[in-house]
Amino acid sequence: MLLFGLCSSGFAMSATNILVLQSHNSVPYQQTLEGFKANFSARNTAVDYAVHIVNNDAELGDLWDQLVAKRPELIVTLGAPATRATLSREHNIPVVAGLMLNIDELKKNTNATGVGLNFPASLQWLWMRRLLPEARRIALIHDPEHGTALFQALQKMAKAENITLDPVPASNPEDIPELLKSLPNQLDALWVVNGVAAFNSATVQELLLYSFRNRTPLIGLSAQWVKAGAIYALDWDYADLGQQLGELAGAILQKGLSPSSLVPIEPRKVRPVFNMKTAEYMKLDVANQWMSEMGEVLR
């Protein structure tokens, strides 16, 4: 009993210090962090969290020395700005990154691993076909720098089903007006798969305007796009994303694995969000059979 008491006391005394650096404090970030914490809580692991908002490298610069002085055993980063700022500094603290579109950035650093946001091309194609089965010609807006592989994968699946995918590479917002002008007249959908660098509030608004003016459904990037008027988007279960990050962190902290040995992974859960109002406006026939699988239907 005495030994158990001492062990318990010693375990309690050696609570794990985890530094959490997140780019924003919006709901997705909060849900992700809660999922992460829930994962550790389920394993009865005592953790001391130090949470900070870091939106760029400059903001972290002032804090970094103080944070490191507390000797965190793990750094959890949420969002690309926080992750980039953390990885740009030399240290040997394991980093688990989340809420990143481009997980290739993690692969360059042996001390980091994480969970990406990109769904597999097959999953995206599957849901496009389920929700817009009549679409035959689709303009696909993608990042020419990082989205070529995805386009090619989708193009391959489209050809197989005799569907035309018109590539619309967009690397910056100024490109959008010209791209919209150059779109073919007979489009069944406008599909944004990635290339966030090309979007700002004006271009997103313009895309949505284009969609509504031409009654061409826009497949968005997230639930927020759907709420703004897109027909649907594959959104994430952020709590599960947090669980995935927690599992990676547990592997590092408890199993002693090196981050480099843990390959960045894709999200394992998808959460489709559908806008019924847009569908009605676009006069689209919706296959009701899939509605039960929707994470959320906006009516």
Added chain:
Amino acid sequence: MKFFRSLSIATRFNLLNVLLVLITAISVAGIVTYVQLAHQFQARYEQGQVLATLLAETSEYAVYTRQNSLLERQFVRLRKVSDLVYVVIVDDKGQTLAHMETQDNITLPVANRNNTLTLWQWLMEANQPHFMEIVQPIISSDFQDEEALFLDTHSKERAIGEVRLGISLLYFEEIVHYSLRLGLIVLLMILIIGISISVAMTAHITSPLKKVVLAAHDVIEGNIKELRLEGGAPELQELTRSFNLMINWLIDYRAEVDHYQRMLERQAYFDELTGLANRSQLKNQLHQMLNRSTRRRSSVALLFLDLDRFKYVNDTLGHSFGDQLLQKIAQCLRQNARDCDLVARMGGDEFIMILNELSSEKEQAKRYAGNVAKRISQVLSQPFVIGGHNINTSFSIGIALSPYDTDDDETLIRFADSAMYEAKRNGRNTFYYYEPWMQKQNVRRLILETNLKRALEKRQLIPFFQPKIDCLTHRVVGVEVLLRWHFGDEWVSPSEFIPLAEEVGLILPIGEWIMEAALVTLLNWRSKGIVDDDFHISVNVAVSQFWHPSFADRTLSIIAQYIPDIPSILELELTESCLLQSSQAVRDTFVRLKEAGVLFAVDDFGTGYSNLHYLKHFPLDTLKIDQSFIRDCVEDACDASIIRAIITMAKGLGLSVVAEGVETIEQVDFLQAEGCHLVQGYIYARPMIADDFVLFLQRFNHDKIVSLPL
């Protein structure tokens, strides 16, 4: 300041109210107008701001993508917006991307990025622009990384251009002008209403004050009456109460002053005791009466009345008694005067009656005045009953007539006074008309009076001695000292200067001097053996001298000085008048002097009051039969009977009898036959000086024959 001080309270109130109304109206109207205009200005500004904000938001994409045609397409709809002067959209480098002007020849101002133009700033600008410019930046949000996934995520914003709107202020300027005109009209109306109310209220408030002022003016003009105010503020009510209190006090004060004034006038012109005119009033009235008499050719008689023996009444019965007597006499005089006559009191017991408007015929006027004097005397002959006492009194009256005696008022009084004196000198209870010689007598009296005061110093008073002889023994048993005044070349009679000495108060020192002189002479004679030890000397004592409170003390002092141990050699001769007062003081005087060995003789016995009661009450020694009885005693049986009765009475009372004024042998014989052996008179000797008396005494003792010194 002088002008302000000259303003009435009402004007000051009105000016103050106008000022207050003006300040309040300008302040309220200014503040309200400014606030309203500021709200309108702000509303117009915010309206423009909203328009600019909307334009900036809708222009974001076009600016971002440089689609100027999209921008200009928006302007088409803006042309319908009233008051919009111009719209300009520029990029972040200031380059104009699109613009629109609704008016020609618009010069675009330098952009005011302050965006806080207020009405005050606009009003303060020297050259007020006819439009306000609103600048609204065109903001664009760029997403970073995954932010595009979450559209509501806060993204980095930056200005990519701006919208500049010019909003016309012409309509607002009209509103300002309209508001100012309206404010001015309202201000004028408030001012007119305020002034009207102020004037009315001030008039209402100050009208009681004006009444108070008018009442005060009334008081100044002598119309003293209480102020009646209905309504008014509590302060005015208090002022009215105070004013009325002051008025009541003034009424009381005025009544008191009037009372005192009347009293002073009464005191100034009327005698307080009798209510008759006093000396001043008499003088005024007499002057007027004489003037009137001259004009009307009538005559005026002035009766100077002096009450006989009033001093005796006053001294005997007291001043209160005397006052009552004077009041009754005054009443009596008034009753015997006509309305046109005047009765005045000159002071003391002297009255004057002026009989006005008498006949121009002297005799008629004289007769009328005499009748009045007689009537008064008759009335006064009836005794007055005062305090249970019957008082008999009389007047000595002098009458002077104007214009016959004189037409001067003061002279007329003096002449009447002279006539009165003559009446008094001639036995009182009578009247005399003025005669010119009376005035001469008065002058002499005045001269005597003046010189009598120095007669003692100048040794002009000389004691004369007249012997008293016992016819049985043919001895000189005593001597009566008689005072003579050698004034100038004449010897003034004692009957003339003794009353004068009594009047001027010299009788006491003169009486004491003669007493001392007599005793000194007697002692001298005794020391030389000229007289026997029982030889006595008689000294006359006047009434006023005897009644003087210190008479006994002073006489005893003289006795103690000269004859302390020699009794019965000093005899005091008193008239019957001295014995009329039977007071304790008189009795004490008798007792004290009697104990000192003084003898008392009643001089001129039978001529005074016939009250013989005093013979029993006072310690008398001798009765001296008056010479008036002696003069005709041989021929007149009445006088003889009186003498006989006196002698019998004296013997019965154990008193000696001395006959005065014996001049003939027949008279001596008669007296001796009747039992009166002591005589005094020219038959033996006239009064003589001391040296002559010594010679007389030596001769008489030797020859026993009378030899009259001539």
